[in-house]
Amino acid sequence: MTDHKDDKQKTPSKMSFKEQILAELEKANQIRKEKEEELHQQGLREDELRQKEIEVQKATQRTAELYHEYQKEAESQTVKDSESLTIGETQPQIVPLSANHLVAEAIEVSEIESTESFSENNSLEEDSGSESYAVYSESETSPLEKQTTSDRSNTNQTDFSESQEESLEKSDENFKEDESDLSKTIPFTPLMANDLDPTGLTTESQATILSNDDIVHYNHSENDKETLTEKQNETSTDEGGLVKKRAKRQHVNRLANKISLMIIAGILALMLLVAVIGTTYVYSAVNPIDKTDKKYVQVEIPVGSGNKLIGQILEEKGLIKNSTVFNFYTKFKNYGNFQSGYYNLQKSMSMGEIAKSLQIGGTAEPTKPVLGKVLIPEGYSIRQMAKAMEDNVNTKSTKDKSPFSSETFLKVISDDVFIKEMVKKYPRLLSSIPKKSDAIYQLEGYLFPATYNYYKGSSEKEMIDQMLATTDATMANYYDQIENDGKTVNEVLTLASLVEKEGSTDEDRRDIASVFYNRLNNGMALQSNIAILYAMGKLGDKTSLAEDASIDTTIKSPYNIYTNTGLMPGPVDSPGVSAIEATVKPANTDYLYFVANVKTGEVYYAKTYEQHSANVEKYVNSQIQ
Structure with missing residues (x-):
């Protein structure tokens, strides 16, 4: 006979047989509870949980039916083998068989629940397949059951019933001793799927279950009742927990939505505020720094200066608020081709007016700041000019007057000494002016019509001199032709x-x-x-x-x-x-x-x-x- 020494090592030595049974059942229940808890955590609906309970009940009922079938077949087999079986020989073997059967049954229920939790669309036939697989596993992992089946042919059913309680009490003491004998005498033969009868168990296993009828029935029925009660309590508790979790989740979602809306609204409000502030700032930067400030500020624009550098110079002089705004404004308005030179600008000028002045061009040398301007239109007589000299056309206000007076202007224009000075200064222009006795004003027609700047300290004489100089410069193009024509x-x-x-x-x-x-x-x-x-x-x-x-x-x-x-x-x-x-x-x-x-x-x-x-x-x- 083959000596199965490994079997002894696999048998627990520190736990009694009854404790092993309870531990196996507890483990099966624990597995089932973990599976149920996992299903609940996955959010199964109430009807799915109830379906799982029904399936567990069906599996339990199906186990009971198998048990009764085992009992009937075992009775017939026991009658034939009763003469060769003694009570003493079967007692140490029944307890291990019962333990293995209970473990197999617990594994069977656990396998059914595990299969159903991960395959919701499986049919009832697949459940039966799981049960068969569980029995097959039981046969593979329980060599004690195979040995017990071979020896059980001599068991007497009547004597077994009377000595059942005694066998259970003695099983713990005899288990260790019998284990070594069983290892030596019982060969290990693995079961295949075709070795099983239609009930899902071997004939030897059926006989073993029959021998342990009372033990299996008692443990199984009590277990099922406790399991069902616990499942019902856990189901109701889990259902209440799920409802609370869903309500809490909905509350959290609503709160999160409100917070999100508040954040979005805050961002939009901030963007709108920034846009308003930016627009207001740009508008103020484009307008004059001080509309009431008429003082002139002299600015030098170097040769080759770009919009950015010019903006920085103007900002340093206090003529504009922001150089960056000036840079973008001039590009947006297509202001360009700024001229170098010296400029006299005012803080009352807008950014557009400053840009236009820079396009006209400055002077090569620094000049006095311009205080105002007078306009002499074409076709004006000296009397009309005298009135025009009183108005400062540099502003839109008609109340803004120049420092000149019409009376002083007419007095200077008629002054003989002044006229002689001008004739000496502009001989080609004034050498042919009419005599004082012939003309109303000797310098009539010689003051060129244009716009003239005046400065701090400018006088009527200086203004008339400036007008004569402009006429002389204009007529310089025609002096030679006039002489050639004899005029x-x-x-x-x-x-x-x-x-x-x-x-x-x-x-x-x-x-x-x-x-x-x-x-x-x-x-x-x-x-x-x-x-x-x-x-x-x-x-x-x-x-x-x-x-x-x-x-x-x-x-x-x-x-x-x-x-x-x-x-x-x-x-x-x-x-x-x-x-x-x-x-x-x-x-x-x-x-x-x-x-x-x-x-x-x-x-x-x-x-x-x-x-x-x-x-x-x-x-x-x-x-x-």
Whole structure:
């Protein structure tokens, strides 16, 4: 016989047989509880938990049915083998068999629950397969049961019933001693699936279960009752716990949603606040630093300076609030091509005004800060200029006056000493001015129409000097041609003052200058109302068409060019570049007459008086009411 020494090592020696049974059952219950707890933690619904209970009950019932079948077959087998079996020989073998059977049954229930917890769609046939597998495992891991089955052929059922309690009491004492004998006498034969009968157990196992009827029945029924009661209590407890957990989870989710909404709302509010603050800051940075500060600040812009560097210079001088805003603003507004040089800027200037000034260009050398500006329009007479000198056009307010007065201006312009000084200073321009006895103002027409800056301490003399210098610079382009044509500067400016008032376009002015030259060459009077109005002191005043048509052409004045042929003593207003250019370079025509449509401004020319009279009747007299 084969000596199975390993079997002895595998048998527990420190625990009694009864303690082993209870430990195995406790372990099975513990496994089942862990599985149930795992299922509950996974959030199984109530109906799924109840289904698991029903399946456990079915498995228990099915075990009981198998047990009864085992009992019937064991009874028939026991009758045949009763003569060869003694009670003493079976007692030490029954207890191990019962223990192994209980362990197998516990494993069977545990396997069923484990299979169902991970395979919810399995059918009842798969449960039966799990049971068969559990029995097969039991047969493989219980060599004691195989040996007990072979020896049980001599067991007497009647004597076993009477001695059952005694066997259980003696099992603990005899288990260790019998274990070594069983190891020596019982060969280990593994069971295969085809060794099982339809009930799922071998014939020998059935007989063993029959021998332990009372023990198995008692332990199994009590176990099932306790298990079901515990499961029901745990199920109800778990259901309540799940409800509480779900309610708590919902509360936490609602709280989290509220917090999320509050955070999002806070972020949006912060973004809106930043946008408002940023817009307000940019708007304030673009506007003037101080609208009431009229003081000038001198700034030097180096050659090759970019927008960023210029912005830094302006910020250091206190002219703008932020250089970065200036950089982006000038790029956004497409301001560029800034010129180098010295600039006199004010804190009352906006960022756009400063940018435009930088595009115009500065001076090569530092200059005095500009306090204001005066504007002299084209065609203004000296009397009109005197009034214009009082207004500072550097601001939009009409109440902002310059430091000049019209009385002082007229006094200086008529001062002989001052005029002589200017003639010496600008000889080519003023050498041909009319005599004081012939002209109302000797310098009439010589003050160039333009916009002039004035500075701290500027006087009327300095302003007149600046105007004469501008005219001299303009006429420098025509001095040679005027001399070549045999004319004087005074003659050119005198005729140009008429052309300035009579024409409105460059082409008309060249044609009108041609008419005047043709009349002068033919010894005809120029017959312009402009000179008569100047002589009357009304030039520049608003007159109606009727008043202009009924003007007195018989007044005695050197400026009456209706009665006097040739030119007036001097200009009657300050002509602009266009009128001067047309006078120096007139058109080549045969016209002797012209008249303008008072409504459209269109000029009509004629070579004969008859044609001219028809034009006057059509475009002037017919318009008089």
